[in-house]
Amino acid sequence: MHLIHTPSTDLTYDDCFFLPRRSAVTSRFDVDLRSDDGSGTTIPLIAANMTAVSGRRMAEVMARRGGLAVLPQDLSPERIDSIVRSVKSRDLLVDHPLTLTASGTLGQAADLLPKRPHGIVVVIDEQHHPLGTISAEEIAGRDSFAEVGEVLSEDVPVLGPEDLEAAPAELHARIAATHHDAAVVVDAQGVLRGVLTATGVLRSTIYRPATDAEGRLRIAVAVGVNADVAARVRDLVDSGVDVIVLDTAHGHQDRMLEALRTARQVLGPREGTDVRLAAGNIVTAEGTRELIEAGADIVKVGVGPGAMCTTRMMTGVGRPQFSAVLECAAEARRLGGRVWADGGVRHPRDVALALAAGASNVMIGSWFAGTHESPGQMRSDESGRRYKESFGMASKRAVSHRTAHEDAFARARKGLFEEGISTSRMYLAEGRGGVEDLLDDITAGVRSSYTYAGAASTEEFRERAVIGLQGAAGYDEGRPVASSWS
Numbered sequence: 472m473h474l475i476h477t478p479s480t481d482l483t484y485d486d487c488f489f490l491p492r493r494s495a496v497t498s499r500f501d502v503d504l505r506s507d508d509g510s511g512t513t514i515p516l517i518a519a520n521m522t523a524v525s526g527r528r529m530a531e532v533m534a535r536r537g538g539l540a541v542l543p544q545d546l547s548p549e550r551i552d553s554i555v556r557s558v559k560s561r562d563l564l565v566d567h568p569l570t571l572t573a574s575g576t577l578g579q580a581a582d583l584l585p586k587r588p589h590g591i592v593v594v595i596d597e598q599h600h601p602l603g604t605i606s607a608e609e610i611a612g613r614d615s616f617a618e619v620g621e622v623l624s625e626d627v628p629v630l631g632p633e634d635l636e637a638a639p640a641e642l643h644a645r646i647a648a649t650h651h652d653a654a655v656v657v658d659a660q661g662v663l664r665g666v667l668t669a670t671g672v673l674r675s676t677i678y679r680p681a682t683d684a685e686g687r688l689r690i691a692v693a694v695g696v697n698a699d700v701a702a703r704v705r706d707l708v709d710s711g712v713d714v715i716v717l718d719t720a721h722g723h724q725d726r727m728l729e730a731l732r733t734a735r736q737v738l739g740p741r742e743g744t745d746v747r748l749a750a751g752n753i754v755t756a757e758g759t760r761e762l763i764e765a766g767a768d769i770v771k772v773g774v775g776p777g778a779m780c781t782t783r784m785m786t787g788v789g790r791p792q793f794s795a796v797l798e799c800a801a802e803a804r805r806l807g808g809r810v811w812a813d814g815g816v817r818h819p820r821d822v823a824l825a826l827a828a829g830a831s832n833v834m835i836g837s838w839f840a841g842t843h844e845s846p847g848q849m850r851s852d853e854s855g856r857r858y859k860e861s862f863g864m865a866s867k868r869a870v871s872h873r874t875a876h877e878d879a880f881a882r883a884r885k886g887l888f889e890e891g892i893s894t895s896r897m898y899l900a901e902g903r904g905g906v907e908d909l910l911d912d913i914t915a916g917v918r919s920s921y922t923y924a925g926a927a928s929t930e931e932f933r934e935r936a937v938i939g940l941q942g943a944a945g946y947d948e949g950r951p952v953a954s955s956w957s
Contacts, residue, residue, distance in 0.1 A: 481794035483776070484821040485946045490937040494925035499918035500677070503928045504537075508769050508809035508831035509747045510714050511689050513537030513679040514914055515826055515929065517811060518906075519836035520544065520693035520718060523860060523897075526846035527554045528586070529839070529906065531561045534688035536678040536910050539832070541691040541716050544698070548706060551692055555710040559687040563680045564635070565656045565665030568593045573602060573620025580605045580619055585849035585857070588905035589653045589668050594623045599662045601629060601655045628654045630667065643672040674907060684745060689713040691749075696730040704737045708746060716771070717750040720782065723758035728765045735766030752813055754795040756802035763808040769831070770808060772799045776815030777836055793828055800829020819916025826917065826929055827936035841897030842906040857904065858896040 496502065506512045518525045518533050520541035530540040542551055561567055569583045569592045580592045584607060592605040603623030613622060628649055635642065635656070646654045647669035656664040681689040691714035694703045700717070707715055715738075717730050731750055738744045750762050751771025759770050773796075775782040775789025783789040792815035800810045812825035813834040825833045839845060840859055847859035877885075900908065926932035 481791040482940065483791035484793050484815060484824045485943075486791075486940055487793055487824050487938050488941050488945070488949070489823070489827070489920060489923060490939055491923045492925045492935060492937060494922055496922045496925055496927050499915065499922055501927055502918045502921045504914065504917065505929070506809075506831045507929065508811075509745075510539060510691075510769070510832060511681045511683065512539050512832055513681055514910065515822070515830070515832045515917070516910065516913060517541060517691070517832050517834045518839050519813065519834045520691075520716060521836050521840070523840045523847050524836055524845050527557055529842075529844045529846070530554065530558045530690045531567060531688060532844050532906055533910075534558065534681045534690060535561070535563060536674065536907060537681050538910065539681060539689055539691050539714065541693050541714070541834075544693040544695040544718060548703070552706065552710045555690055555692065555707075555712055558690050559683075559711050561688050562665055563682065563686070563688070564671075564675055565667050566671060568655075568663060568665050570595050570599075570663065571605070571619050572596070573618060573623075575619045576615060577605070577610045577613055577617050577619060577622070578615035581607075581610050581615065584610075586843060587666075588843050588907070589651070589666060591627065591651060591653050591655075591666055592619070593655055593663060593666065594619050595663055601657065601663050603627070604651070604655065606651060627651050630654045630656045631661075632659055635667075639672055639676050643669050646672060670907075674911075678910075683711070683713055687711070691716055693718040694730075694734075695719065696724075696726045700730045700733045701737050704734045708738070712746065714747045714749060714769075717748070717767075718752075718771070720752065720774070722751040722753045722762065722771065723755070728761060731762060731765035731767055741768060749811065751811070753799065754790040756798050759799040759802040759808070759810070760806060763803060763806045768808060770799060770803055770810050771813045771834070772796050772810045772830070773813035773815060773834075777813075780814065793824060796825055796828040796830050804829065819913045820920070822913055823917045823920035823932075824938070827920075827933060827938060829933060831929075837895070837897060839906055839909065841899050841904070842909065843899070843904050844906045845897075852896070856898055856901075858898045860896065 504514045506515050514537040516538040518529050518540035520543045522543045525540040525542055533540040569587055571592055571594055573594055583592050584590050590606050594602045596602055603625045604627045605619050605623055609622045609624055653666055653668045656667050658664050683689055692707050692712050693716040696719045734748055738746055747768045749769035750767040752773050753759060754774045762770050773792055776792040796812045803810045809831040811832045811834050812830035816822050816833055816835055822833045845859055849857055851857055921932050924932055924935045926935045
């Protein structure tokens with residue numbers, strides 16, 4: 472990666488732009504977005520370890536499309552173990568279904584529908600054979616206490632294993648011709664396997680799932696540096712976790728280094744385990760070096776750039792994210808490590824810039840909070856627009872969750888100090904409220920960035936990307952008048 476000018480001050484993503492270069496890459500589908508950090512991602516996107524972002528559903532969908540989700544540290548060990556084992560059992564092609572028995576109510580179905588973009592609840596018998604489906608159409612105007620078995624629809628097609636062997640174009644056409652643009656999938660015994668949409672068929676030809684050595688979906692989990700690190704790491708390895716993330720706001724501290732050494736001792740030498748160990752957050756070459764020397768495979772870069780983070784305004788501490796990633800990635804590679812760019816991305820261009828600066832993966836937080844897959848409750852504002860609430864992990868709300876086991880006095884003391892926004896509305900894009908829709912948008916932009924640079928892989932992109940510097944007016948010039956990214 473080459474800078475046109477040597478900056479005298481640090482840069483954020485808005486300060487930078489790409490210059491196009493002669494390219495032999497003729498299609499964005501010829502671009503390989505696999506990461507090189509051992510995380511197994513086939514697209515360079517990771518859902519951040521925020522309570523309002525990553526849970527069971529986000530982990531399943533992200534991994535199915537080649538990314539990764541990091542479960543937050545404030546979940547109980549029992550809950551994390553349950554989620555990890557559940558995600559590991561999920562299908563690589565077919566979406567996990569929402570189900571009710573025939574005696575379930577329309578009110579229960581209405582509560583379930585916002586959890587899936589396709590808007591289908593499958594009604595099953597005691598043997599888990601599908602009887603029909605419920606959608607918003609069957610619910611409208613009916614008593615919420617009515618049983619779903621009385622009004623279910625039977626017009627959604629049922630596909631068996633032999634149907635899935637058809638060519639993708641044929642399968643897509645068959646599902647797209649249906650009223651709901653979806654099909655119910657069963658196994659050879661007629662037991663419900665899941666739901667497959669026409670768009671899901673298309674995506675299966677573009678994305679490759681992030682899978683472990685046994686062909687199961689990958690997942691990551693965050694661990695706080697104040698936890699019993701040795702015990703937590705052992706438990707997570709037993710559960711089948713693929714990436715363990717030691718996480719704290721200020722990663723360049725003695726307690727992090729101690730936690731890393733402990734975790735590395737439990738995991739064993741880097742070459743002896745498939746489990747990757749990430750740690751952060753830091754923004755300097757010195758911090759990168761010390762974390763890698765203490766045992767980290769991957770270092771998380773970013774202090775203060777997140778949409779829900781007030782660290783810079785509260786403390787003045789942090790660093791513009793592009794320069795932080797650039798410096799830390801260079802130092803990490805010198806030592807055989809890698810970095811994740813954590814925070815500060817608001818547009819697909821920012822993801823491409825982070826990768827050009829040297830990141831192997833880019834973490835996304837609040838941008839993913841306003842989706843069907845995030846854990847929050849779906850709400851509607853005064854005008855009927857749907858949204859979910861997001862909050863920073865250093866906010867009073869997050870600290871309250873994280874310290875629930877402590878006594879009231881200790882919690883009250885910690886509650887006086889916060890460095891994050893406790894609530895913000897993240898609106899779902901009308902008609903495109905799934906995280907997969909965002910993955911489509913982001914990867915389309917990144918793939919196009921690669922083709923403009925004449926790069927077919929991330930390694931080539933780092934070598935060929937030519938970056939210029941711009942002022943606020945230059946950045947504003949590139950924004951469409953009615954920008955969908957505003």
